[in-house]
Amino acid sequence: MAALMLYLAYMGLQLFFIDHVNPLVFLFSPNFSPDAHHPGALVFILGSVFVTLFALCVGGPFGVGVGVFLSQIAPPKLATLMKPAIEILVGIPSVVYGWLGLTLLAPLIRHSTGSLTGFGLLTAGIVLSIMILPTVISLSEDALRAVHISMKEGSMALGATRWQTIWSVMLPAARSGLTVAVILGIARAIGEALAVQMVIGNSAVLPKGLLAPTAALTTEIVTDMGSAQEGTVLYHSLFSMAFLLLLIAMALILGVRLAVRRSS
Amino acid sequence: MATANLAARRRTVNNVMTGVLWAAALSIIVLLAFFVGYILYLGAPVISWHFLTAPPSELAAGGGIGPEIFNSFYILILTLIFTTPIATAGGIYLQEYARPGIFTSAVQFCAESLATIPSIVMGLFGLLVFVTLLHWHFTALGGALTLTILNLPALMRVTQEALQTVPSTFREGSMALGATKWQTIRRVVLPSAIAPLTTGIVLIAGRIFGETAALIFTAGVSVSAGRSAYDFGLFHQAETLSVHLWYVHSEGLVPDAAQVGNGSALVLLVMVLIFNIGARLLGYALHKRLTGK
Numbered sequence: 001m002a003a004l005m006l007y008l009a010y011m012g013l014q015l016f017f018i019d020h021v022n023p024l025v026f027l028f029s030p031n032f033s034p035d036a037h038h039p040g041a042l043v044f045i046l047g048s049v050f051v052t053l054f055a056l057c058v059g060g061p062f063g064v065g066v067g068v069f070l071s072q073i074a075p076p077k078l079a080t081l082m083k084p085a086i087e088i089l090v091g092i093p094s095v096v097y098g099w100l101g102l103t104l105l106a107p108l109i110r111h112s113t114g115s116l117t118g119f120g121l122l123t124a125g126i127v128l129s130i131m132i133l134p135t136v137i138s139l140s141e142d143a144l145r146a147v148h149i150s151m152k153e154g155s156m157a158l159g160a161t162r163w164q165t166i167w168s169v170m171l172p173a174a175r176s177g178l179t180v181a182v183i184l185g186i187a188r189a190i191g192e193a194l195a196v197q198m199v200i201g202n203s204a205v206l207p208k209g210l211l212a213p214t215a216a217l218t219t220e221i222v223t224d225m226g227s228a229q230e231g232t233v234l235y236h237s238l239f240s241m242a243f244l245l246l247l248i249a250m251a252l253i254l255g256v257r258l259a260v261r262r263s264s
Numbered sequence: 265m266a267t268a269n270l271a272a273r274r275r276t277v278n279n280v281m282t283g284v285l286w287a288a289a290l291s292i293i294v295l296l297a298f299f300v301g302y303i304l305y306l307g308a309p310v311i312s313w314h315f316l317t318a319p320p321s322e323l324a325a326g327g328g329i330g331p332e333i334f335n336s337f338y339i340l341i342l343t344l345i346f347t348t349p350i351a352t353a354g355g356i357y358l359q360e361y362a363r364p365g366i367f368t369s370a371v372q373f374c375a376e377s378l379a380t381i382p383s384i385v386m387g388l389f390g391l392l393v394f395v396t397l398l399h400w401h402f403t404a405l406g407g408a409l410t411l412t413i414l415n416l417p418a419l420m421r422v423t424q425e426a427l428q429t430v431p432s433t434f435r436e437g438s439m440a441l442g443a444t445k446w447q448t449i450r451r452v453v454l455p456s457a458i459a460p461l462t463t464g465i466v467l468i469a470g471r472i473f474g475e476t477a478a479l480i481f482t483a484g485v486s487v488s489a490g491r492s493a494y495d496f497g498l499f500h501q502a503e504t505l506s507v508h509l510w511y512v513h514s515e516g517l518v519p520d521a522a523q524v525g526n527g528s529a530l531v532l533l534v535m536v537l538i539f540n541i542g543a544r545l546l547g548y549a550l551h552k553r554l555t556g557k
Contacts, residue, residue: 004381004389004413011392062288069285082289084540085296087467091536092299093474095509099529100299102513103306103522130295137292161278184380191382193477194510218384218477225388225481226515230396242388249380256376 005246012243015039015236026240032204032220039237043204045244047121047216048190050207051200054125055132055189060182062129063136067181068166070137071144090134098198101127106199115211119201122210127195132185139184143177144170176263180256187252191245193218217241300533307530310523316531320487320508325520329528331487335404335502336535339483340472342408342498347419348465354416355423360449379417383478386414390482404502407483414478415468422464426457455554463547470539474532476506485511505532 015021021039029040070079101123110118151173155165171178201213202223215223221238228235318328354371362368387410394406430453438448454461484501485508503511509528512521 004378007392008385008389065285065288066292069289073282073285074289078289082293084544085293088536088540089292089296091467091470091474091540093476093506093532093536095476095506096303096474096529096532099509099513099525100302103526104302133292161274163278163281164274166281187380191380191384193382193384198510198513218382221384221388222477222480225391226485239388242385245382245385249382249385250377253373253377253380257373 008239008243008246011236011239012246013240015233015240019233019236021233021237026237030206034232034234034237037233039233039240041217041220041237041241041244043206044215044217044220044241046206047200047214048218050121050214051124051128051196051216052186052189054121055128056182056186058125059129059132059189060136060185063133063185064140064178064181066133066137067140067144068170070141072162072166072170086134086137089130094131094192094195095198097127097131098195101195101199109211113211117201117213119199120211120213121200121207124196124200124216125210127199128189128192131192131195132188135188136181136185139181140174140178143174143181146177147173176259179259183252183255183259187249190248191218193222197222217245300537303526303529303533306526307528307533310527311530315527320524321518322486323517325518325523327518327520327524329505329508329524329531332503332505332508332528333531335483335487336473336504336506338496339404339408339411339479339502339504340469342404343411343415343472344465344469346408346412347415350412351416351419352423352461354420355427356449356454358420359424359427360445360453375417375420378413379421381414383414383475386410387478387481389413390478394482400499402482402484402501403499404483405498407479407502407504410478410482411472411475414475415472418468418471419465422468423461426461426464427453429460430456458554459547459551462550463543466539466543466546470536470543473535473539474506476504476510479504479507480510483507485515 015026016023019037021037026039026041027045028042029038030042031038031040032043033039070082074082105123105126106118108118109115109120109123147170151169152165155169156162160168196216197219200215200219202215202219203213204215204220205212207214221241224234225238228238315328316333317330318326319331320329321327358368358371362371390406390410390413394400394409395402398406400406434452434456435448438452439445443451483504485503486501487503505528509525509532512518512524512528516524518524
């Protein structure tokens with residue numbers, strides 16, 4: 001683990017120490033021209049942030065809702081039927097999600113919106129929303145099940161309806177567990193490479209709208225790593241992006257730890 | 265009057281929200297059924313004995329996915345051979361031996377962080393170590409070792425959770441009879457935990473089978489050219505089925521890429537279903553056999 005961190009840090013920082021690229025350029029310039037010694041990665045950073053936010057706004061509430069349903073409302077038989085279904089959704093390889101996005105969603109978006117290719121933020125966001133669902137569902141279900149039954153009984157005994165109980169008692173009581181569910185959903189979304197790469201359009205420009213093609217950190221690595229020559233600015237900047245992703249993952253894990261600690 | 269209205273409104277809101285949550289949950293099942301149906305619809309016409317066994321083609325139409333299926337299983341088995349002993353040992357240590365302390369929480373923290381690292385980042389790490397540093401180039405072994413690092417934490421977690429299902433009275437009973445700690449683990453705890461452990465391992469095997477991002481730059485995107493397509497060479501390129509699905513679309517040149525993709529997606533999906541259902545059946549059978557229930 002430590003070796004992995006150090007090695008990636010070493011590789012990721014070469015861009016700044018060997019190629020003497022200004023870190024501010026890497027982080028804040030939208031102009032990605034590694035050949036001209038100007039590897040601005042803002043497009044990819046924003047691309048990652050946008051698709052993740054989109055997935056979170058769509059998949060987050062939906063996933064928590066299904067978690068609520070499974071833990072509070074579902075008849076036990078239906079719940080035992082849905083568990084394997086959710087596990088299968090986890091097991092479907094990301095390339096298959098990407099393939100579905102490519103053959104099903106992109107043409108659909110192309111026809112219904114008149115966008116040229118159907119590839120872009122919207123398509124990638126929808127694919128990711130579906131991909132983070134199982135994570136968010138099962139973790140939020142666990143979080144809600146962990147709430148002590150007396151909370152629920154007390155609320156019901158005071159005459160609250162089931163929804164009032166869920167909304168005003170169960171969800172606040174499970175807050176830290178739900179935070180963990182959402183954070184791990186973010187982690188899954190921001191680290192996903194191939195499913196996004198297949199539908200985001202892969203052009204290193206800032207997107208002008210939801211339908212415009214763009215790129216993300218992970219997709220840029222997948223797209224250009226194969227052709228990057230060892231030791232070039234491009235090669236180093238791709239490793240800097242990987243290092244950035246690693247830092248984001250660490251930050252998310254620290255967030256999880258914080259959320260867990262706050263509750264106990 | 266006002267209270268009656270309020271009560272009625274509360275009930276309406278309750279009913280509406282119950283309906284919304286039902287709809288959300290059912291849409292998950294519909295979604296899954298639709299995915300499976302759609303991929304079946306796309307892929308079924310492509311599947312033939314030739315497609316499942318023939319080597320892939322670089323330029324002409326009519327290539328198969330035989331070596332890719334073989335490589336997927338080959339890398340899966342290699343990965344399991346490396347991962348299972350380390351992960352079960354680690355899980356047993358953390359669950360049965362470790363006392364709370366700096367070392368234990370450091371191990372836990374590393375495992376958690378390792379589990380959130382994106383697989384593409386792990387792929388680049390594999391590229392650095394196995395391909396560049398050790399000069400192996402793209403190899404089945406490098407791919408399997410990368411997947412080993414990627415899946416260790418999950419498998420360790422599975423072991424820990426399986427051991428947690430064993431009631432502590434089992435351990436106490438065994439110790440009270442004079443068994444040593446290791447005898448207790450070996451003869452009592454592990455056999456009682458074998459059902460959830462097996463289910464967990466098979467589920468993770470399904471995930472390893474479908475892993476792609478970590479393999480593109482470690483195991484490579486072509487099957488060992490010139491040699492036999494079914495190749496046990498640890499140091500030969502070994503493109504797996506999921507990598508192939510990505511490759512035909514993104515970089516491939518074959519004119520029938522859509523067909524090859526549809527067929528590969530179907531085979532991948534069927535394999536995932538088999539792994540999931542198999543995991544449940546196996547766990548159930550083991551549980552029944554070992555507990556006599």
